[in-house]
Amino acid sequence: MAVPIKMADIARLAGVSVSTVSRALAGSSLVPAAKREEILAIAQAQGYVINEQARNLRLKKTRTIGVVIPLGHEVGQLISDPFFIELFGRLADEITARDYNVLLSKIAKPEPGWLDRLIQSQRTDGLIVIGQSDQHEALNHTARTHLPLVVWGAHMPNQLYCSVGSDNIGGAYTAVSHLIRQGRRRIAFLGMADVPEVSLRREGYLRALAEAGIAADPALMEPAHFTLDTAYDSMRHLIDSGIGFDAVFAVSDVIAIAAMKALAAAGRRVPDDVAVIGFDDITVAAYSSPPLTSVRQDLARGARVMVDLLFRRMEGEDTPSATMPAELVLRRSCGAA
Known part of the structure; x- marks a missing residue:
């Protein structure tokens, strides 16, 4: 069985120290380019394989x-x-x-x-x-x-x-302000406000309402989780409550898409009866039915x-x-x- 070649063997063949070979194999600029290429060529010709795990242990890095x-x-x-x-x-x-x-x-x-x-x-x-x-x-x-x-x-x-x-506040504020300019006055909020990002989106929602002189109605603020099934149930709960609303601001696209599905099942047309805006602008938002207006996060x-x-x-x-x-x-x- 052939004995595996070691770094010391590469150093002897290249006429340099073991530390120089180590630096060259790591691509260090401390070794001149010509010498580095020579060492790499010798290592390749001799079939030397770098033990990445051992090197990372020495460097105390996992990469x-x-x-x-x-x-x-x-x-x-x-x-x-x-x-x-x-x-x-x-x-x-x-x-x-x-x-x-x-x-x-x-x-x-x-x-x-x-x-x-x-x-x-x-x-x-x-x-x-x-x-x-x-x-x-x-x-x-x-x-x-x-x-x-x-x-x-x-x-x-x-x-x-x-x-x-x-900018969660600014994004939500822009979305709700757009709905208000479109003539929507009863805008529902779907999301769990105890999550930091959602809390700020709720703040932007409330700020837009206040600026337009619209009183915030707690009955329109429906807790909604980030999964399709639970968000669907939240939207159905709001629909079944009998509370009137003409728009929905959902704190994620997943919640918004579930809301549109629930609205359709209840015979509500989007956007004719209820306008819907989500948050994130994930890829599927553009391909939902109808295509979803959303606050894009880059x-x-x-x-x-x-x-x-x-x-x-x-x-x-x-x-x-x-x-x-x-x-x-x-x-x-x-x-x-």
């Missing part, structure tokens, strides 16, 4: 980024949710473009200390958390001692962690910003949070051509 979805508020929501799929895909593209691997974790019913245990497992070099859920305090606690952490979500008062997200840009901030934090930089503008995309569900 892996963790993407975590905590679902303390929504245990029934699946990773296959269209919003998660789109954002995770964007993140994976950005992370793998930097030659890092991705480790995806869903944390259903997070228990105290879950985030610290995840970090202590040393399986990743940095963490991206998708959504604050009801874990704002846990994220704040961990951020005091763990720098390489970036969260997709709302920017909260007294927040210690770095977050990236959209997930491609968001993923790019999150990964950039995380890698800067992995280098020791304490980066600030970022809030991106949200854009209203008009389609037929609110009467737009």
Whole structure:
């Protein structure tokens, strides 16, 4: 059996030290380009295979980024949710473009200390958390001692962690203001306001109503979870209550699409009888029936910003949070051509 060639053998053949070979194989600019190419050619000719696991252990790096979805508020929501799929895909593209691997974790019913245990497992070099859920305090606690952490979500008062997200207040305000300009006065709100991003979207909804001189009616604020079945039931509950409404602002596209299905089942025409606007502008929004007007979150840009901030934090930089503008995309569900 042939004896595997070692780095020391490459060093002897190239007439350099073992440390120089190590740097050359890692692509270090400390080794002149000509010498680096010579060492790489010798290693290839001799059939030398780099032990990435051993090298990462020496460097105390895993070359892996963790993407975590905590679902303390929504245990029934699946990773296959269209919003998660789109954002995770964007993140994976950005992370793998930097030659890092991705480790995806869903944390259903997070228990105290879950985030610290995840970090202590040393399986990743940095963490991206998708959504604050009801874990704002846990994220704040961990951020005091763990720098390489970036969260997709709302920017909260007294927040210690770095977050990236959209202008939830502004996006909701623009959507509801558009409905009001279209002559809609009884606008229902669908969403769970105890989630940070949703709370801000509710604030934008209320601000638009107040500015138009429309009194907010608590009976029109219907709690709705982020899953199709539960959101459908919430819309049916509002319909069956007999309360009059001529528009719906849903805090996600999934909720909005379920609402349109429930309205159709009840014989309500969208947008003739009830106009509907969602939030996120996931790909399926443009292909729903009718096509859904939605507040677009730029997930491609968001993923790019999150990964950039995380890698800067992995280098020791304490980066600030970022809030991106949200854009209203008009389609037929609110009467737009």
